[in-house]
């Protein structure tokens with residue numbers, strides 16, 4: 001847990017401006033790096049005002065791309081709050097009216113595995129366990145986890161949204177709702193519903209050395225990096241050398257990526273064609 005309160009928030013902002021900001025635009029998506037400000041809890045509880053963060057970054061001596069990228073993220077926060085103020089019903093309903101009545105699935109086993117971090121997809125499981133341990137999840141990992149719940153498992157985004165709100169220290173009605181609806185494809189300015197994150201390639205791209213996975217899924221820590229994001233594809237000998245028996249120390253994937261993706265796309269196409 002990070003230290004809380006206004007003084008800690010000011011220190012966090014000053015530290016970020018002097019050391020993290022310069023590489024924010026290149027590092028912010030890397031789950032294996034401390035590349036973001038970690039100001040979300042301060043902004044959520046009002047121990048730091050968005051205006052103070054805005055001015056400090058705007059006036060900082062840092063590359064323009066990095067400053068602009070950070071200010072854009074702050075604007076997403078403002079956008080989320082304005083959207084929810086304008087449409088408070090979004091806490092219960094999808095922004096896109098054509099998603100009303102979407103055939104979300106009831107999958108108690110899938111839900112439990114997603115919450116506990118035992119889906120068999122290391123990066124999804126790392127996100128779940130970081131949430132339960134730290135009350136925080138890296139933004140890229142939030143997007144991957146939310147996409148997995150809603151698209152691979154077909155579970156209603158509102159369930160994931162409520163779970164996040166229960167566990168996140170920075171849990172914020174507006175930003176959380178925007179993030180979940182964006183990930184499910186039914187939100188305002190959301191990513192298209194047919195874009196389904198591949199949890200393996202996302203892991204390889206944004207956690208290339210596997211540091212994030214090794215931190216949160218320690219039972220895979222000794223697996224060579226080339227197999228870390230898809231342990232079920234590792235040769236038996238390498239699994240054994242790393243002390244991993246699939247199905248015993250770490251689960252096999254609860255769904256096959258291609259099958260789950262095709263199922264979601266078929267459900268969505270059928271529903272949206274009505």
Ligand SMILES: Cc1cc2nc3c(=O)[nH]c(=O)nc-3n(C[C@H](O)[C@H](O)[C@H](O)COP(=O)(O)OP(=O)(O)OC[C@H]3O[C@@H](n4cnc5c(N)ncnc54)[C@H](O)[C@@H]3O)c2cc1C
Nearest residue numbers: 036037038039040073074076077139142171172175176179
């Ligand atoms: C499924 C999902 C759920 C989310 N739930 C929350 C939530 O409950 N509370 C929350 O504050 N953010 C939420 N976000 C947005 C984002 O993940 C966090 O704001 C960010 O990870 C916080 O870390 P940071 O302070 O280091 O961010 P930085 O990258 O340093 O960003 C600076 C600030 O900008 C704001 N911000 C950044 N990204 C976003 C975004 N996509 N949408 C809105 N504001 C943003 C935050 O206030 C953040 O503190 C969610 C995103 C997703 C995909």
